[in-house]
Amino acid sequence: MPAPIRLRELIRTIRTARTQAEEREMIQKECAAIRSSFREEDNTYRCRNVAKLLYMHMLGYPAHFGQLECLKLIASQKFTDKRIGYLGAMLLLDERQDVHLLMTNCIKNDLNHSTQYVQGLALCTLGCMGSSEMCRDLAGEVEKLLKTSNSYLRKKAALCAVHVIRKVPELMEMFLPATKNLLSEKNHGVLHTSVVLLTEMCERSPDMLSHFRKNEKLVPQLVRILKNLIMSGYSPEHDVSGISDPFLQVRILRLLRILGKSDDDSSEAMNDILAQVATNTETSKNVGNAILYETVLTIMDIKSESGLRVLAINILGRFLLNNDKNIRYVALTSLLKTVQTDHNAVQRHRSTIVDCLKDLDVSIKRRAMELSFALVNGNNIRGMMKELLYFLDSCDPEFKADCASGVFLAAEKYAPSKRWHIDTIMRVLTTAGSYVRDDSVPNLIQLITNSVEMHAYTVQRLYKALLDDISQQPLVQVASWCIGEYGDLLVSGQCEEEEPIQVTEDEVLDVLEGLLVSNLSTPVTRGYSLTAIMKLSTRFSGVNRIKKVVSIYGSSIDVELQQRAVEYNALFKKYDHMRPALLERMPIMEKTATNGPTEIVQTNGETEPSVVEPKHLPPVTQPANQANDLLDLLGGNDVVPVIQTTMPTKPASAGGELLDLLGDLSLSGGPATAPASSVPTSQPSFLLDGLSSQPLFNDIAAAAIPPMTAYNKNGLKIDFTFERANPNPNVAVITIHASNSTEADMTEFVFQAAVPKTFQLQLLSPSSNVVPALNQGTVTQVIRVLNPQKLRMRIKLTYTLKGSPVQDLAEVNNFPAQSWQ
Amino acid sequence: MMRFLLLFSRQGKLRLQKWFTPMTEREKKKITRDMTTMVLSRQPRSCNFLHWKDLKIIYKRYASLYFCLAIDNQENELIALEVIQRYVELLDKYFGNVCELDIIFNFEKAYFILDEFLIGGEIQETSKQMVNRSIEASDMLQETMEEYMSKPAF
Numbered sequence: 021m022p023a024p025i026r027l028r029e030l031i032r033t034i035r036t037a038r039t040q041a042e043e044r045e046m047i048q049k050e051c052a053a054i055r056s057s058f059r060e061e062d063n064t065y066r067c068r069n070v071a072k073l074l075y076m077h078m079l080g081y082p083a084h085f086g087q088l089e090c091l092k093l094i095a096s097q098k099f100t101d102k103r104i105g106y107l108g109a110m111l112l113l114d115e116r117q118d119v120h121l122l123m124t125n126c127i128k129n130d131l132n133h134s135t136q137y138v139q140g141l142a143l144c145t146l147g148c149m150g151s152s153e154m155c156r157d158l159a160g161e162v163e164k165l166l167k168t169s170n171s172y173l174r175k176k177a178a179l180c181a182v183h184v185i186r187k188v189p190e191l192m193e194m195f196l197p198a199t200k201n202l203l204s205e206k207n208h209g210v211l212h213t214s215v216v217l218l219t220e221m222c223e224r225s226p227d228m229l230s231h232f233r234k235n236e237k238l239v240p241q242l243v244r245i246l247k248n249l250i251m252s253g254y255s256p257e258h259d260v261s262g263i264s265d266p267f268l269q270v271r272i273l274r275l276l277r278i279l280g281k282s283d284d285d286s287s288e289a290m291n292d293i294l295a296q297v298a299t300n301t302e303t304s305k306n307v308g309n310a311i312l313y314e315t316v317l318t319i320m321d322i323k324s325e326s327g328l329r330v331l332a333i334n335i336l337g338r339f340l341l342n343n344d345k346n347i348r349y350v351a352l353t354s355l356l357k358t359v360q361t362d363h364n365a366v367q368r369h370r371s372t373i374v375d376c377l378k379d380l381d382v383s384i385k386r387r388a389m390e391l392s393f394a395l396v397n398g399n400n401i402r403g404m405m406k407e408l409l410y411f412l413d414s415c416d417p418e419f420k421a422d423c424a425s426g427v428f429l430a431a432e433k434y435a436p437s438k439r440w441h442i443d444t445i446m447r448v449l450t451t452a453g454s455y456v457r458d459d460s461v462p463n464l465i466q467l468i469t470n471s472v473e474m475h476a477y478t479v480q481r482l483y484k485a486l487l488d489d490i491s492q493q494p495l496v497q498v499a500s501w502c503i504g505e506y507g508d509l510l511v512s513g514q515c516e517e518e519e520p521i522q523v524t525e526d527e528v529l530d531v532l533e534g535l536l537v538s539n540l541s542t543p544v545t546r547g548y549s550l551t552a553i554m555k556l557s558t559r560f561s562g563v564n565r566i567k568k569v570v571s572i573y574g575s576s577i578d579v580e581l582q583q584r585a586v587e588y589n590a591l592f593k594k595y596d597h598m599r600p601a602l603l604e605r606m607p608i609m610e611k612t613a614t615n616g617p618t619e620i621v622q623t624n625g626e627t628e629p630s631v632v633e634p635k636h637l638p639p640v641t642q643p644a645n646q647a648n649d650l651l652d653l654l655g656g657n658d659v660v661p662v663i664q665t666t667m668p669t670k671p672a673s674a675g676g677e678l679l680d681l682l683g684d685l686s687l688s689g690g691p692a693t694a695p696a697s698s699v700p701t702s703q704p705s706f707l708l709d710g711l712s713s714q715p716l717f718n719d720i721a722a723a724a725i726p727p728m729t730a731y732n733k734n735g736l737k738i739d740f741t742f743e744r745a746n747p748n749p750n751v752a753v754i755t756i757h758a759s760n761s762t763e764a765d766m767t768e769f770v771f772q773a774a775v776p777k778t779f780q781l782q783l784l785s786p787s788s789n790v791v792p793a794l795n796q797g798t799v800t801q802v803i804r805v806l807n808p809q810k811l812r813m814r815i816k817l818t819y820t821l822k823g824s825p826v827q828d829l830a831e832v833n834n835f836p837a838q839s840w841q
Numbered sequence: 842m843m844r845f846l847l848l849f850s851r852q853g854k855l856r857l858q859k860w861f862t863p864m865t866e867r868e869k870k871k872i873t874r875d876m877t878t879m880v881l882s883r884q885p886r887s888c889n890f891l892h893w894k895d896l897k898i899i900y901k902r903y904a905s906l907y908f909c910l911a912i913d914n915q916e917n918e919l920i921a922l923e924v925i926q927r928y929v930e931l932l933d934k935y936f937g938n939v940c941e942l943d944i945i946f947n948f949e950k951a952y953f954i955l956d957e958f959l960i961g962g963e964i965q966e967t968s969k970q971m972v973n974r975s976i977e978a979s980d981m982l983q984e985t986m987e988e989y990m991s992k993p994a995f
Contacts (some may be wrong), residue, residue, distance in 0.1 A: 031946055071949060078855055078948065080870070099982045107952055114863045137979045147961040148861065172975065186961075207965040257968045260923065267927075267967045270920045310919035317917075345888035349920060381887045448865050521937040 024057055047081050058089055066093060067104050075107055087112050087119050094126045106141045116149035124154050131161045136172055147180035155184040159191050166198040171207040179212035182220045192221055208258055208265055212293045215271045222278050237287045238732045239279050243293045246272050250300060261305040273314040280322030289325040294319055298331055309347050320358050326537050334366040340372045345381050352376060352387035370395050377411045389419060393426040401434040405444060413451050420455035422450050428460055438471040439517060442478050450485050453492025461497050466609045468502060477517040479506040486531055491540045497548045502533060503528060504552025505606060508559040525560045533569060547580055554588045558603045567592055730832045731815060735762035754803040760791040766819040771801055774814045780806035811835045842962035844896055844911040851905055853877040856944050861962035876909050890918050901925050903940045928958060934973055954991055
């Protein structure tokens with residue numbers, strides 16, 4: 021059989037192939053030839069064939085059939101064979117292969133070979149890809165070679181030891197004795213690899229770390245070596261652009277960092293050398309800056325004195341002005357890490373950082389943006405926001421979402437005024453509206469609700485924005501919600517903050533209807549606008565148009581819209597008396613959680629204030645849980661929504677149907693009931709027992725719990741009497757008796773109660789909302805509390821006395837012990 | 842430590858691959874594809890650093906070859922640039938004005954040089970002369986054997 025073609029021949033031939041198919045054909049032909057050559061166990065050409073195989077492997081073709089051949093080459097006596105064999109092993113025989121372990125014996129023999137270059141091959145292969153088993157088997161050999169005086173082998177053994185430790189950390193101990201005088205070597209290769217080995221040991225084991233700190237006094241040794249490197253003259257062997265062995269310098273600085281971290285003595289010992297390196301290193305080339313960078317990282321990590329830290333930050337500041345993009349990038353990354361600890365020092369470089377927002381490089385822009393947000397505080401918010409908004413306008417789409425979220429967060433934390441806050445939000449919505457995260461919408465709505473004095477201004481601006489552009493969904497959603505809520509302010513033409521616009525009810529409805537039909541609107545947006553239109557039925561005078569719209573969408577193919585429309589229709593037809601109360605203005609919403617958006621989104625049910633509904637209520641989309649002012653008194657987190665029932669003016673049919681309409685209710689909710697006006701007791705669709713209140717009470721238990729006075733002020737006295745409900749003993753039933761000792765009637769009397777979250781509370785309808793004067797009668801109302809432990813309660817009372825409204829809040833703590841036992 | 846080093850042409854053809862952690866063939870192929878796509882699509886005057894998964898990618902173009910080095914997140918990127926530079930200088934010294942063709946036709950030598958410079962993702966020798974001397978000595982060993990056997994090397 022003719023001699024197999026030479027490697028270079030093959031490469032040349034394959035490169036002439038003009039198509040992928042042609043190349044594949046050549047390769048397959050050659051592979052076949054190689055395979056038969058392997059089968060013939062040809063020693064002479066095995067090396068050549070494996071080399072060719074490795075080339076084809078690099079091109080992406082399978083080469084697994086050469087694995088065993090690599091082993092044979094390694095076992096050969098010829099150096100050429102070994103060289104290619106070990107190369108093949110490193111490329112084809114990683115530890116996942118079955119035959120990997122077969123190398124162990126060969127490597128062991130070669131580690132003891134007479135020729136150092138053969139030993140070197142073995143060390144290199146073991147150090148690059150030895151498996152854990154192999155490492156365990158051969159660790160002893162490596163340790164032996166670590167103590168040799170041959171620096172060529174010593175440096176390789178050191179890195180081999182690093183690999184062994186990485187694979188089998190338990191073996192770290194055995195290398196400790198050999199490290200004793202590693203650092204007294206003159207050879208830079210050995211020095212460098214020794215530092216790497218020591219670094220690996222110190223990083224992995226705190227015991228090793230303290231051993232090296234105290235017993236071996238590593239820090240002074242390293243400081244000495246580093247000093248020599250800096251002070252010594254030109255050394256041609258290790259010079260890079262005028263700096264002596266920068267690789268070694270960087271590694272030493274890194275080890276110093278580990279040794280100095282959280283250790284005062286070590287940090288003290290290295291202060292001088294760090295200052296020296298920081299001030300004396302040439303900064304004209306990348307090399308010098310690499311060393312400075314490492315120095316800065318070390319200074320920031322150890323317990324350095326403040327002067328040194330300022331020096332480090334100033335170096336980073338200078339980096340920011342460097343022409344080299346890489347240096348600027350590295351500076352921004354490092355400043356981001358240090359901004360938490362050295363905030364003031366970094367602030368000094370704020371203007372440079374903000375300039376980096378305009379850089380052309382994408383990586384730099386991203387870092388600059390992150391850093392800018394970290395630097396925003398109460399003092400610089402106005403200036404910073406201007407820059408960041410400008411950035412938001414002009415940046416790539418990949419940044420917009422993050423930038424918008426960052427702007428919202430910063431605005432929330434540091435807004436100097438509500439007007440500024442609203443303006444900023446408007447700006448974000450109009451320029452990057454489609455990139456804003458979904459959870460920003462509920463957040464913004466809450467913010468707007470809470471800025472009561474800005475409602476007119478906000479709705480006006482949002483309306484104007486809608487006229488311009490309806491493509492950005494978050495903007496459209498927030499705008500339609502606001503118009504629904506504050507549409508009356510919009511058409512009334514009152515606005516303090518800016519020139520009020522003249523807009524008619526019809527124009528507003530035109531815009532909202534436009535959203536419903538537009539192709540740009542998503543289903544969610546359509547939902548928002550339909551609800552907004554519905555809300556305007558109580559705020560605008562012309563209801564017929566709204567009725568028409570709502571009835572049209574009752575047959576919409578979008579199920580969500582259809583459901584809403586049908587329910588709103590029902591509201592017009594059968595429950596018109598409830599409509600004003602249901603569509604009332606939303607009260608101020610308290611944030612339940614301190615960290616923002618996601619929390620709000622979870623509570624996907626919200627209700628109109630007067631209807632109980634902590635859970636999911638399909639027709640209404642406002643976010644956040646229901647809140648009354650009471651909630652902020654008890655501290656938002658631990659209060660259950662208030663249940664308050666209204667006093668309808670007309671009798672209506674039983675509450676059962678209302679239940680179905682609004683979806684299923686949870687235990688703590690009770691529905692708005694529809695009692696007959698004169699009947700003192702109501703007919704609640706009570707989920708707990710499904711029975712009406714009066715017959716439930718079991719007077720036997722009642723006698724055991726004494727009554728108490730919960731409130732007595734300004735002539736209004738409220739007493740609580742207790743009963744235990746039957747058959748559920750976990751429910752305490754409290755009846756309030758409100759009496760009025762003043763001369764005039766207290767009209768529009770409303771009693772509200774809130775309890776901590778561990779309880780569930782239900783308030784039934786009051787007997788009346790007029791407390792007659794001079795104790796001529798009482799208003800009674802029933803509260804049912806589930807699971808009463810040590811009960812406490814906040815109550816809110818509103819009533820009108822002699823024409824003026826009165827409101828009061830009180831805490832009730834004096835519940836008798838028996839009420840919860 | 843360094844995780845891997847890839848050399849590829851402007852058309853995305855792989856010229857050298859050194860992996861310092863064990864990986865399946867599939868993973869290697871996928872990573873190579875990702876790297877070539879990412880690096881080749883970079884703007885000409887961008888900075889040489891990229892973030893990919895939990896690694897830093899340092900890349901630099903020398904003539905028609907891209908050198909792509911992946912390092913751990915806590916490593917120093919600027920010195921990694923110097924590592925690439927040093928490797929190119931070693932190749933240049935050995936081949937004399939190295940170009941892509943040299944690396945194509947003598948890929949095994951490129952590996953041998955790399956193995957005298959790095960082991961297990963760390964630098965083993967910081968002196969250019971030492972590395973070159975070792976390579977030359979090894980080559981001599983090869984030549985001597987082959988001369989003795991009077992057979993062509995490969």
